[in-house]
Each structure stands twice: as structure tokens, then as C-alpha cells.
Amino acid sequence: MNAEVTRRPLITAGTALGIGMGGFVDGIVLHQLLQVHNMLSAKYPTRGIPPEQLVVNLEINMFWDGLFHVFTWVMTAVGLALLWHAVRQRNVPLSTQTFVASMFLGWGLFNLVEGIIDHHVLHIHHVTDTDNHLLWDLAFLASGVVMIVGGWVAIAGDRSDASPMERH
Amino acid sequence: MARFINAIVLLAIFVGQASQARACPFCESTTADQVRAGIFNSDFVYHLGASFAPFPILIAILILIYYWPSRRPPDLEIDQLRRDAHISESEHA
Numbered sequence: 419m420n421a422e423v424t425r426r427p428l429i430t431a432g433t434a435l436g437i438g439m440g441g442f443v444d445g446i447v448l449h450q451l452l453q454v455h456n457m458l459s460a461k462y463p464t465r466g467i468p469p470e471q472l473v474v475n476l477e478i479n480m481f482w483d484g485l486f487h488v489f490t491w492v493m494t495a496v497g498l499a500l501l502w503h504a505v506r507q508r509n510v511p512l513s514t515q516t517f518v519a520s521m522f523l524g525w526g527l528f529n530l531v532e533g534i535i536d537h538h539v540l541h542i543h544h545v546t547d548t549d550n551h552l553l554w555d556l557a558f559l560a561s562g563v564v565m566i567v568g569g570w571v572a573i574a575g576d577r578s579d580a581s582p583m584e585r586h
Numbered sequence: 587m588a589r590f591i592n593a594i595v596l597l598a599i600f601v602g603q604a605s606q607a608r609a610c611p612f613c614e615s616t617t618a619d620q621v622r623a624g625i626f627n628s629d630f631v632y633h634l635g636a637s638f639a640p641f642p643i644l645i646a647i648l649i650l651i652y653y654w655p656s657r658r659p660p661d662l663e664i665d666q667l668r669r670d671a672h673i674s675e676s677e678h679a
Contacts, residue, residue, distance in 0.1 A: 430652045437644050457637055462624060473617055478624040481611055482637055489641050496645075527647060532640045542636045 421509035428510055429520045429573060431500035436524020436569075438494030444528070445490060448545070449483050457482035459543045497524075511578075519572030526565025533559045 448455035456464060456479035464475050504510050537544050537555045544551035545558050611621045 424656075426652050426656075430648055433651055434648055437648075458633060470617075474620045474624060477611065477617075477621040481621075481625050482633060485634070485637050489638060493641065493644070496648075527644060528640070531643050531647075535640050535643070536636070540636050540639065542633075 421507075423509050423511065425511060425513070425516055425573075425576075427500065427504035427507060428512065428516055429523075431497055431504045432517045432520025433497075433524035433527065434493055434500050435497030436521035436526075437528045438490050438492075438497050438524075439521065440525030440528040441486070441490030441493060441532075443525070444532070445483060445487050449486075454546045455543060456480075457486050457543055459547045460541055463547055465547060513576050513578045515576045515578055516573055519569045519576070521569075522565045523569030523573065526562045526567075526569060529558055529562030530566060531562075533562060 444455065449457075453464070456476075458479055459475075462475040462478045464472060464479060467475065505512060533555060536542050537558070545554035610618060611625055612618070
């Protein structure tokens with residue numbers, strides 16, 4: 419008897435990898451390259467303070483940014499484990515469109531959930547800790563919504579015939 | 587092996603003399619004391635929870651995606667239905 423064909427394992431794996439890698443994009447591009455969006459920058463600001471205090475605040479933020487990267491690393495590892503689980507099942511079609519779309523779905527979920535909780539509920543940081551941070555925070559949320567909708571539409575519209583039974 | 591040991595000793599000397607870098611959370615300096623005080627204080631657990639907060643929600647969403655019931659019949663069931671219909675038509679003919 420054939421097992422039920424399902425894309426769920428692949429979508430879950432791609433979403434987990436998207437969350438993890440979206441977190442890494444956030445950490446690398448925003449936290450490190452642009453040096454904004456640091457984890458506790460609303461409480462320990464890194465703008466407009468004396469250099470001596472700036473060093474202390476930067477290092478405190480660096481510590482919590484490191485912890486944030488631990489979580490994103492764990493999510494990426496979970497995603498890899500789920501992907502391994504998916505590719506070993508013969509009833510899971512390995513569609514590139516579904517997988518890539520799922521990663522965008524995960525990235526969007528990361529931006530949306532992280533943005534709502536950290537920026538708007540807990541207020542531990544904002545995208546930029548400046549007077550007009552709301553605009554940037556809303557843009558961050560919007561980017562999440564766009565990737566979620568785009569990913570979801572691409573997953574739903576995937577009609578590729580990646581038959582699992584033809585896999586070796 | 588001797589070269590390796592020499593390299594380690596040299597590295598240790600350079601690291602040991604890099605006093606300007608002694609501002610890490612686990613070093614000994616006034617700045618490091620301030621950094622430690624800013625991290626390991628009464629708000630540590632709150633900050634830990636706040637940093638961790640999005641992830642249980644994201645994991646819950648992953649679980650939902652995996653286990654949420656499908657709205658349409660699985661592809662194989664559709665194929666089976668089509669095959670059954672074809673057989674039925676052939677029998678009638």
C-alpha cells in the first residue's frame with residue numbers, strides 16, 4: 419500500500435531553515451554590518467552617548483546578540499534535521515519551488531513574530547533606536563508580511579510534478 | 587611540534603599583552619566590570635526570556651504547519667479515484 423503523498427515535511431523543513439537563515443540575515447546585516455537593531459539597544463543605547471559608556475553598551479548588546487545567534491543556529495539545525503527527515507521519505511515530493519517558497523515563508527514569519535514581540539510588545543529594541551523608529555519597525559513588519567504572502571502563494575501554486583516515487 | 591608550541595607561546599604573549607582588548611564580559615578591568623554588571627544583574631532572566639520569546643511561537647507555528655489537517659484529498663487518493671472511475675467506465679463500455 420502506498421503512503422499518502424504529502425509536502426508537509428518539506429514545507430516544515432524549509433520554513434524552519436527560513437526562520438534560522440532569516441535570523442542570520444538579521445544578525446549579520448542589521449546587527450553587525452549596519453550596527454543597528456541590537457538586542458537590548460532600547461535599554462542600552464549605542465547612539466548619542468559618551469565613548470566610555472558606548473563601549474560598555476556595545477559589549478552588553480554584543481553578548482545578547484550572541485545569545486540571539488545561538489537561537490538562530492538552533493533553528494537552522496532543526497531545519498536541517500527536518501530536511502533530512504523529509505528527503506528520506508519516499509512519499510514527499512522534492513519540489514524546489516515549494517522548498518524555496520517555504521524558506522521565504524519562514525523568513526517572513528521570523529520578521530513578523532520578532533518584530534511584533536521585541537519591537538512593539540516588549541520594546542527591548544527597535545530596528546533603529548532613533549526618533550523615527552516606528553517607520554522602520556513598520557517597514558520591518560511589512561517585509562515579513564510580504565514574504566509570508568509571497569511564500570504562501572508560491573507554495574499553494576506549485577503544480578510541479580516532482581513525483582516522489584521516481585526518486586532513487 | 588616545536589614550531590607549533592612556539593606559535594602557541596607567541597600567541598599567548600600577544601593575547602596577554604592586548605590590554606586594550608580587556609573589555610570583554612569575562613576580563614578584568616573597570617570596563618569589564620561595568621559590562622558584567624550590565625549583563626549579570628537582576629534583569630538577566632527577563633532579558634533572557636525576552637531574547638528567547640519569539641522562538642517558542644515560531645516553533646509552535648512549525649508544529650501547526652506539520653500537523654494542520656489538509657483541506658484537499660492527498661494526490662494519491664485523487665489518482666486512485668481517477669483510476670477507479672476509468673475502470674468503471676471501461677466495464678460499462
